[in-house]
Amino acid sequence: MVDLKGQYKSIKNTVDHSIQEVLNTSAYINGPKVHQFQKNLENYLGVKHVIPCANGTDALQIAMMGLGLNPGDEVITSDFTFAATVEVIALLNLTPVLVDVDPNDFNIDIEAVKKAITPKTKAIIPVHLFGQCANMEALMKIAEAHNLYVIEDNAQGIGADYIYSNGKKQKSGTIGHVASTSFFPSKNLGCYGDGGAIFTNDDDLAHTLRGIVNHGMYKRYHHDVVGVNSRLDSIQAAVLDAKLPHLDAYNKARRSAARKYNKAFANHPKIETPKTGTCCEDYSDSCNCHVFHQYTLKVKGVDRDALVKHLNDNAIPCGVYYPIPLHKQKAYTNSSYQEADFKVTNQLIKEVISLPMHTELDDEQIAFITNKVLEFINE
Ligand SMILES: *Cc1c(COP(=O)(O)O)cnc(C)c1O
Numbered sequence: 001m002v003d004l005k006g007q008y009k010s011i012k013n014t015v016d017h018s019i020q021e022v023l024n025t026s027a028y029i030n031g032p033k034v035h036q037f038q039k040n041l042e043n044y045l046g047v048k049h050v051i052p053c054a055n056g057t058d059a060l061q062i063a064m065m066g067l068g069l070n071p072g073d074e075v076i077t078s079d080f081t082f083a084a085t086v087e088v089i090a091l092l093n094l095t096p097v098l099v100d101v102d103p104n105d106f107n108i109d110i111e112a113v114k115k116a117i118t119p120k121t122k123a124i125i126p127v128h129l130f131g132q133c134a135n136m137e138a139l140m141k142i143a144e145a146h147n148l149y150v151i152e153d154n155a156q157g158i159g160a161d162y163i164y165s166n167g168k169k170q171k172s173g174t175i176g177h178v179a180s181t182s183f184f185p186s187k188n189l190g191c192y193g194d195g196g197a198i199f200t201n202d203d204d205l206a207h208t209l210r211g212i213v214n215h216g217m218y219k220r221y222h223h224d225v226v227g228v229n230s231r232l233d234s235i236q237a238a239v240l241d242a243k244l245p246h247l248d249a250y251n252k253a254r255r256s257a258a259r260k261y262n263k264a265f266a267n268h269p270k271i272e273t274p275k276t277g278t279c280c281e282d283y284s285d286s287c288n289c290h291v292f293h294q295y296t297l298k299v300k301g302v303d304r305d306a307l308v309k310h311l312n313d314n315a316i317p318c319g320v321y322y323p324i325p326l327h328k329q330k331a332y333t334n335s336s337y338q339e340a341d342f343k344v345t346n347q348l349i350k351e352v353i354s355l356p357m358h359t360e361l362d363d364e365q366i367a368f369i370t371n372k373v374l375e376f377i378n379e
Contacts, residue, residue, distance in 0.1 A: 006360035031234035049206035052232035056182020107134035128157030131293035150176035156293035264370035
């Protein structure tokens, strides 16, 4: 699905040099590289505060701890996402409230969010799934009207622009009250191990979060709140700092691959290619509103699992994100859920298939993959 070796080869000198700098100083924890990467990412995103931490799951958990949510508070999130999102809600003894998604962009459904709000609701977590922002404008409006926090799970969307209805652009992860991201190796900005970060424009919240990631310490050996140990180590920061200047080019390469896939599948009656907003229906290079963490097709009237097998038999990796909706997962079922409220996710799990998507895909590989997909579907 990804070609990390090929990507490393193309940036070997800068990455090796950046790691060597850490080895030379031996400042492995909270070294200058971590601070340098933090500042560079703040500048890139146009956000006041980046708080590095150990992974994207921690980032979400710490963001919620920082907001001071209390056991029993309800947090609304998407039924169609990686389990990490709902896991940390439950782990903090908050009540996850899963809702359906939009069939076009796979993101949290605005009407479903409105319907799910109760007096106990305290926060909404939109997930910018597969690299495209949820409808932040509508979500921020709902949040303001009901006095809720919006926590963006930006693990799949780093570098994407959110485009407001008036044309204004803002980086994903800088719009809600707080956001989390992951630097897992296969993410759009990935390190060579685990890593994550929290973003916010709120000075007080940033201060609180910096203490929580460090055992609740604001002054050495004074533990004011219950915290965690969650650090981005200096070697991972060195990798990320070397890769950050390439992020826009990486996202552009992903978009270019998506454009080629789209062309091969255009107007096929059984294939629905990913939809973007009207801002960039042609996935043009100038539009950054989809960064294609995944390139996900919907297939109609096709045995999707047999298609997966056909591709795997031809040595083409592919993925089904996600095969089971969260509301049906044993750990997260709730007797109050009604199947009629999850029409879209229940359908998507049967239709979605994600094709290889990374920065090193070449025309020959794309032609091979698209031919094998079409060969199966047209047979
Ligand atoms: C990858 C991912 C996470 C978790 O990130 P880790 O760094 O693996 O903990 C959370 N949410 C979403 C949507 C993700 O894709």
